[in-house]
Structure formats: C-alpha cells, structure tokens
Amino acid sequence: MNNQKPKYHQIIEAAVKVIAENGYHGSQVSKIAREAGVADGTIYLYFKNKEDILVSVFEQKMGQFVDKIADAIKGKDNVSDKLLKLIEMHFSQLSADYHLAIVTQLELRQSNLSLRLKINQVLKPYLTMIDQIVEEGMELGEFREGLNIPLVRQMIFGTLDEIVTNWVMKEQKYNLIRMVPEAHALIIGALVYE
C-alpha cells in the first residue's frame, strides 16, 4: 500500500464511486481501473486485491476524518461541546458525499469475518476517540460517575450510525445535519441523568 505515488488517490476516489454504484461484490478490479483511468495492472502496483482496495479506502478516509475531529475538538474545554462537534462532523462528512455514505453504511458491513475484523480495526481509532471524550466528561464531572465506557461508546456510535443508516435507506432525502442538535441532546441526557 504505497500511498505516496500519485495514482493512489485517483484509484481510491474511483473505488468509492464504483463500489457505491455496483456494490462491493459487483465491483471488479477492472471496473475500478476503468473509472480511475489507469490500466488494470497499475492497480496491482498499489493494492494486493479488491479486499485490499476496500480496506485501504476506509483506512485513508477514516485516517483523515479522525485527524480532522481531533483537531476540531482540542480547543474546546467543554466536553459536551466536543461531543457536539463530533456528531456534527460525523453527519456532515457523510452528507457531503453520497457515495461515501453508501459505502460506509452498506458496503463496509460485510459478513465475511476476516474482512470484517480488518474493517473494525480501522474503525477503532474513532471509537477510542469517543471513549476518551466520555472518560474526560466523567473526570471533569460533566457526566455521571461509573459509566461503563465500552457500553456508552456502543450507545453513542450505535445511535449515530443508526440515524445515518436510516437516512441512507431513505435515499438521503431529508436533511441529516438538521438532526445534530436532537441527537446530541439525547446522548447528553443518557450521560448526565441519574
């Protein structure tokens, strides 16, 4: 996975579009090559196989996304605002790219276990960021004591993820970003009420 070479990003962007439009199983490497405007052989200079392309797409986009969030929340001293920012960025990242949302909500949910374990490892830094926000909120007394961190993170991620999946299933026809304040209020309630 040589992501310094110039055609790498071209192939990644082509892959998002082809996978969203044809499904992962219907996305032959040759289709991705055609969309990227490169020869089939070129793909194999960057990626081992189709599975490697899917995981690399996610790795690449997720890495950028986590860096962006880390940057955006580090200035805020209020933990509730950090969570608000995270929700806002989660929804707006996916709102901004129709194809990306189909890939994250449908195509990355592969039932093939070894592929799925790789995908989940890529997701982990994002989940860890959520854990850290929850821990900080407890330390600062903004959230109630004794929260079960993995369970709370499952609640937060599960809530955001299900809201996004419903919006994708409804063909993205309503405004997802408008859901941010209510989603935030529900999650804060869960974390402070005792």
Next chain:
Amino acid sequence: MNNQKPKYHQIIEAAVKVIAENGYHGSQVSKIAREAGVADGTIYLYFKNKEDILVSVFEQKMGQFVDKIADAIKGKDNVSDKLLKLIEMHFSQLSADYHLAIVTQLELRQSNLSLRLKINQVLKPYLTMIDQIVEEGMELGEFREGLNIPLVRQMIFGTLDEIVTNWVMKEQKYNLIRMVPEAHALIIGALVYE
C-alpha cells in the same frame, strides 16, 4: 410460503444453522435441504429461492418475537418497565441462540438493496412497537415532551443493536444479559433529561 405444512419449521431451523455456519452466500439450497433432512425439491414446495428462505426465517422468528413482547408488556402500567422488558427480551432472545445472533447481526445486513428493503419491512413491526412505547411515555409524562419519534427509535434500536453486534464480534464471550440494566438506564436518561 406455506407455513402450515409440517416440514416448514424443520427447514426454517435448518436454514438458521446453515446460514450462521456458512454465511448467506455460502448457503446453497442443497446444504439447507441436507441439514433439514429433506430432498432439494421439497424446499421449493415451501420457498421460491434462497432469498425467500432468508426473508422467511426472519419473518417467522420476528413474528413470534414481537407477539411475545406485546404479551409481556401489556400488563405493565409503567412505561419505563415496558422498555426494560423489551431490552431484556431483545438480549435474551439472541443470547439463547448462538446461530440466530450471527444471522441477525451479520447475515441479515445484506447490501443488495431489494433484499434489504424486504428485510427492513419485516423489522418494521418491532420498530413500531418501540415508537408506541415512546409515544405512551410522552403522553403519560414519563418522558420529556417534544421527542422526535423516529429519531428516538433510531437511538433506542441503534443502541441495542450495536451492543449486540459488539458481543457477536467478540464471539459472545461475555454475558449480554448482564448489560440490560445499564442499557436501560442510558436510554431512560436520554428520554427524561432536559
């Protein structure tokens, strides 16, 4: 879908096991027939094709599950207790059957859109039941006013579903039912805090 004939249930139970063990894509109709102890041709007396088997498995199990919950909560006059019962039954139903949990959390998440829309229609009565509990809680003043029902249901279902998926990904090695009180407390917090 003639579910009165005696072999119907035999095939349904065989399908759950075969699909959990081989994945939906690796589950040929002939494998399901062998597990059920019937001839391949017999399967086609009951089901149009493999997709029809998957949807029917879900329909059958979901129908029973929704009836059981409706029955269990109708006696309770406290809305928080209805929700507790629903969470308890969701977790214990899946805890009780290793194969069923793999099917619900992995194999029913097909990215094929037409199949997925059918699966989601089968899920709908369960989601409607959650909506009714939330509405009742608002009417009785147990929950705060002005909750956005679809969004709240996405939070509740998303939370439960993500907790179950994590437990499946961890090969069901911890006790899911032990999570019930904490999951309930988080959800109640979301619904009452203002």
